[in-house]
Amino acid sequence: TRTMTTNRGALIVFEGCDHSGKTTQCNKLISSMNEKGLSVKSMRFPDRTTTIGQMISSYLGNTCEIEDHAVHLLFSANRWEMSEHEKLLQSGTTLIVDRYAYSGVAFTSAKQGFDMQWCKQPDIGLPKPDAVIYLTLSPEAAEKRGTFGKERYEKKEFQQKVSENFEKLKEDNWKVIDADKSVDDLHTELCDIVCEVIDAAQDKPLEQLWV
Numbered sequence: 001t002r003t004m005t006t007n008r009g010a011l012i013v014f015e016g017c018d019h020s021g022k023t024t025q026c027n028k029l030i031s032s033m034n035e036k037g038l039s040v041k042s043m044r045f046p047d048r049t050t051t052i053g054q055m056i057s058s059y060l061g062n063t064c065e066i067e068d069h070a071v072h073l074l075f076s077a078n079r080w081e082m083s084e085h086e087k088l089l090q091s092g093t094t095l096i097v098d099r100y101a102y103s104g105v106a107f108t109s110a111k112q113g114f115d116m117q118w119c120k121q122p123d124i125g126l127p128k129p130d131a132v133i134y135l136t137l138s139p140e141a142a143e144k145r146g147t148f149g150k151e152r153y154e155k156k157e158f159q160q161k162v163s164e165n166f167e168k169l170k171e172d173n174w175k176v177i178d179a180d181k182s183v184d185d186l187h188t189e190l191c192d193i194v195c196e197v198i199d200a201a202q203d204k205p206l207e208q209l210w211v
């Protein structure tokens with residue numbers, strides 16, 4: 001006899017440099033998938049609504065200083081405190097996530113004296129994304145989209161190091177997408193990819209990150 005099981009949802013992460021359109025595209029995906037009646041939920045990291053998230057937000061806004069190792073661990077802790085969302089995945093909800101552990105590693109290891117292996121350590125064992133959609137944009141194209149904001153890390157040289165680090169983190173679950181196109185064209189492209197990922201994830205067990 002066949003037991004009735006609900007197909008699990010997919011864990012889909014968006015990464016990319018500033019101005020690549022991650023947040024815009026995540027929001028558009030959520031609304032169009034909701035319209036289709038699919039069960040989806042958005043998440044973003046850092047999640048600034050928790051106690052840990054508020055500390056991170058003050059750090060990013062330069063209203064407080066936190067030692068570099070310590071803040072790296074806070075970003076990771078902020079993901080672990082959301083890991084109960086694995087239950088949502090198992091019950092059939094797809095999660096669209098704006099940044100994840102890859103940002104954690106790419107940003108911290110852009111600082112002096114941090115090696116990538118150390119940076120990965122605290123996130124080992126988190127739910128592993130079924131796909132990482134990495135939006136790329138040349139520095140020239142990014143610049144046309146506006147100036148950097150006032151938050152920590154929003155400097156051209158630092159961002160350059162960050163994108164080099166993202167390149168080193170690519171694994172076979174990554175899909176590299178050129179973001180230098182209109183919002184609507186990119187959205188159409190991403191809808192197709194996301195649907196494929198959801199289909200493919202259904203019968204696969206959820207894995208653990210960097211294990």
Ligand code: NYM
Nearest residue numbers: 045046075076099100103104107108153
């Ligand atoms: N960031 C984000 C990190 O340094 N480590 C992390 O683990 C994560 C998830 O926070 N410049 C950095 C990247 C961004 C900043 O992100 C805030 P956003 O998407 O602008 O709110």
